[in-house]
Amino acid sequence: MNYGPETEVLIAGLREDVARLHSELTRYGLIAWTSGNVSARIPGRELFVIKPSGVRYDDLGPENMILCDFDGEVITETPGSDRQPSSDTAAHAYIYRNMPQVGGVVHTHSTYATAWATRGEEIPCVITAMADEFGGPVPVGPFAVIGDDSIGVGVVKTLTGHRSRAVLMQNHGVFTIGRDATDAVKAAVMVEDVARTVHVARQLGDPLPLPQESIDALFSRYQNVYGQAPEGALQ
Numbered sequence: 001m002n003y004g005p006e007t008e009v010l011i012a013g014l015r016e017d018v019a020r021l022h023s024e025l026t027r028y029g030l031i032a033w034t035s036g037n038v039s040a041r042i043p044g045r046e047l048f049v050i051k052p053s054g055v056r057y058d059d060l061g062p063e064n065m066i067l068c069d070f071d072g073e074v075i076t077e078t079p080g081s082d083r084q085p086s087s088d089t090a091a092h093a094y095i096y097r098n099m100p101q102v103g104g105v106v107h108t109h110s111t112y113a114t115a116w117a118t119r120g121e122e123i124p125c126v127i128t129a130m131a132d133e134f135g136g137p138v139p140v141g142p143f144a145v146i147g148d149d150s151i152g153v154g155v156v157k158t159l160t161g162h163r164s165r166a167v168l169m170q171n172h173g174v175f176t177i178g179r180d181a182t183d184a185v186k187a188a189v190m191v192e193d194v195a196r197t198v199h200v201a202r203q204l205g206d207p208l209p210l211p212q213e214s215i216d217a218l219f220s221r222y223q224n225v226y227g228q229a230p231e232g233a234l235q
Contacts, residue, residue, distance in 0.1 A: 007045060014040045014049045014181070015062040021185050022051060022060050028189045030110040031057070037086040040181035041096055041103045046070040048096055052083035070097045072149075087146050094152025095177065099160070104181030106188040109173040112195035113138075117168035123191075123198055126207035130198075131215040132222035133190045135163030143170040151175070163219060166191040 003011070021038045025031045034057070039050035049065045066085040067075040072093035074085055086092070092105045108114075116123050116138075123138040125131055130138070141158040144150035155175045158167045165187040166176045174191055178184030201207045 015065040018049045018065050019060050019062045021181050024185050026057050030108040036108040038181055039092045039105045050086050053086050090149040091152035094149040098156045102177045104178045104184035106176045106184040108188050110192040112199050113174045113192050120170045130194045131218035135219035138164050138166050141167045141169045
């Protein structure tokens with residue numbers, strides 16, 4: 001399907017980005033075997049790129065990233081369209097349809113964050129890194145099974161109006177959102193890091209809470225001042 005040269009260039013670039021970003025999931029130990037996935041919205045189009053289902057990470061490349069519409073349907077006139085998209089495609093599609101500010105979505109079963117999800121317990125905001133990155137606790141979304149957009153519904157319902165870019169889907173795993181796919185991968189890395197740290201802290205005793213005014217100040221500074229050429233918060 002011909003979307004015009006400008007859109008075709010965007011699609012090609014995001015195929016490369018999404019393929020490359022999956023290596024970050026393995027680099028940081030966030031996935032096992034073929035689990036987990038990254039997707040990216042095509043700016044200005046109701047389209048996104050996502051990994052194929054059940055393909056080993058070493059075999060992922062731009063040529064087999066799959067282009068889908070916002071109904072989760074594969075756009076067949078593309079390279080790699082002979083493969084099935086990720087089993088989480090319907091959830092990604094629902095998030096893109098209902099959260100227009102989101103440019104990237106990541107799903108993992110990273111060990112510590114998923115351990116919190118199995119308890120149906122949010123990660124409390126007790127370290128400054130959490131205040132910086134998530135602006136408060138990391139919430140828990142409802143239990144839902146794969147197969148339709150139920151997981152996406154739970155992600156959107158939980159994160160709408162929430163500062164966090166990560167949600168622990170009960171008894172399942174982690175979904176993160178971002179301005180783009182790189183931002184969503186960063187959130188996936190950070191949520192596993194804070195899940196591990198808070199878990200260890202709780203083995204030693206009761207973590208000390210952060211005052212809400214400190215959380216607000218830390219979040220504002222990190223989202224708007226920290227780093228190079230800040231783009232501001234997702235929401």
